[in-house]
Amino acid sequence: MILKKYYIYGALSLAVFSCAPRQEINYMKDIENIALDNSIKxxxxxxxxxxxxxxxxxxxxxxxxxxxxxxYSSTATVAQYSIPSGNAQFQPIPTSGPIYLVDTDGNIDFPQIGLVETKGENIETLKTKLAGLISTYVKSPVVDVKLINFKVSVLGEVAKPGTYVIPDGNTTLLQTLGLAGDLTAFGVRNNILIVRNVDGKFTQQRIDITSAQFINSPYYYLKQNDMIYVQPNTVREKSARVDPNTGLYISVASVIASIALGVLALTRN
Structure with missing residues (x-):
């Protein structure tokens, strides 16, 4: 009976402790309590x-x-990439049309109109602004604007770190982590660093993706050239400080010690 009682206690303890790590890697556990009012903005x-x-x-x-x-040249295309599903590879999407570069002052040089200021504008507001300027010359113009070089970088404890080009410049933190193959088991999920450069000013924010509160953060939707860094946990940091050749050194030392003991035993005989 005593052994049976200890067995039951042990099984319960094992169940409790085995469940704990799973809770630490869940994302947005309280999402049902969070409003998404700010997400569109x-x-x-x-x-x-x-x-x-x-x-x-x-x-x-x-x-x-x-x-x-x-x-404009109908034969000139710009390579964009679709967001893959599952393990599929990036698929190129040809995008053709005249390309305009936003200069250091935040302007583009548009034909017939001249310099058009884009500072403070997003894709939608720039469409409206250009349509208004062109309507002076053309009745009911339709303007299509695509951002073709939107990219973000993901570093640290993810499966596939690197820089990713995002079609149309619309992606969230979770989508981008998905592109990078998600966090490894050693990634710290409640302290992800995002570094952002807006109009030459760098800002940084720590994000906890285990809580849905970050959905209302201005860092939920990523911006041009955002850098995401996933910090390694203490287990990974400790293992990184250990010399990878330590096992080899121990093996060599063991062999040398065995030889020395053998030689010593022979000399004594």
Missing amino acids: NSRSTLQPGDQLVIIVSAKDLDVVKPFNQN
């Missing part, structure tokens, strides 16, 4: 110097808008 990234934009103007009469599509 935070998803709209403002344009930054160095952004490359494909802008195409269309209307009922395409001949009328030709002056606004200068330098």
